[in-house]
Amino acid sequence: MKDKKQPSDVAIWLGIADNTFTRQKTVKFGDASAVNSGRFYSILIVFALGALWVLSSVMGLVEPFFWPTIGGTWDRLYLLVTEGFRNTSLWEHIGISVYRVISGVLYGSLVGIPLGFAMGLSSTARGLFDPIVEFMRPIPPLALIPLIILWFGIDEVAKIFLLFLASLFIMTIAARSGVSSVRISKVHAAYSLGASKLQILRHVILPNALPEIFTGLRTSMGVCWGTVVAAELVAADKGVGSMIMIAKNFLQTDTVVIGIIIIGVIGYAIEMLMRFLERRLIPWKGKG
């Protein structure tokens, strides 16, 4: 019997050759798990884009007003790290944005989770809050900015309140669906084992809802990160969003680009951190 040539480990790592798992499959089109990572092409595209940037910088193809040169951007980054932007260090700009997101998500969870639980467990709470939650759900938080500025002005409270609202409804809905997803046989089993209502809430309904609450937290973090940047674009003197906006006013395209990259990197980091925490804290997710 003639053996098929084994692909090299490098080719497998680069995701352009079938690994031992995908090699066994004869049906590949339509089976998402049989699609190789194609890491080679990821590396290729990143390098190509980088090379393009270097090339255009060296040859002066694009006006720095539209897109900065790579050297200029690097120098600007050095300046931002060492001297900060407009008397505020880069870390403070990043820190304040992150702080706003975390506060918003925290307050949103503190109110939203109990609210969602109440809505899942009591018909009074469900009746009272259902219209509000369902009405607020489709409204993008950004649409609330004008109203919030009218109410709170543009200070810190306004921003955190906006983020609070953004996460509140996500967390409420997540907690409510976590409560209603509990399998009735688990609740019955707990009652038959002599648990009281409070114990069932604490030891059955809560842990059962945790995976969905965590998914809610992840979504909230993402939405709030997007919202905080947008809110800072509208009105703020500190934060990554405001940094971009002010830099634009001074035609500092390089700072704008750096700000955008920072926003992307932090958003990605938050998502990765949440996934890591989820794996560590809720290993039973999806195993019921």
Next chain:
Amino acid sequence: MTGIIIDTVSMVFTLPGGGEVHALNNVSLDIKEGELVSVLGPSGCGKTTLLNIVAGFLAPTSGEVRLNNHVVKGPGSERGMVFQQGALFEWLTVEQNVAFGPNMAGKPKAETARKVEHLLDTVGLSDFGEKPVYQLSGGMQQRVALARCLANDPDVILMDEPLGALDALTREKMQGLVLKLWKETGKTIILITHSVEEALFLGEKLIVMAPRPGRIEKIYELPFAEQGMTMSPRDVKASVDFVEKREEILSMIWEMEEEIMGQATA
């Protein structure tokens, strides 16, 4: 008198779109303390409904269930339940699942730990105490469910197709375990099953139910559970007496199913 008395229980479900389902019609049954009763019947004849009423999860439309002279009004820890599957707490380890009842009752930790260890030993899961339950096979999970129920020391154990999701071999082994536990603990057990063989082998008393409306069709007193304690299960199940009963009951249930199908197609 002690034991369970099911006293002319009827259950009528009203459907959301109007219409009624007579899931149970005047079902009466006395179960003595320490008896092992198996319940058999075609799908939809009200077995689960009956068990849920005894467990206290459902209130009957009329009639009542009494346990040791107290009318059942809701679930209680003196009636333990073993579900078909998926009723373990996946966020807890095997040990924590078994210890759930005692922990909720605030029993001393050391005493509970000893009890859990003993029970896990009985069901053959000593080495798995620290594992999360979702890493166990179906058969192992059902043993955890049994141990969890026993840890609470209920007077009555209610089982709704506890072995239904298991393969034939595991199922046979588990039947032996149920018999052994019943003999050791002397608990009153009501066991619902779809398997005629299982119902015959495990039940001291076998209730055959009929559908539309759900009712008790026939009650058998059986010697096989007794025999199963001294003879090998295979021998019991191969005995002439056993095979005869099995065929008799099978054809009875077969007829009921035919009738249902007939009604459905007519």
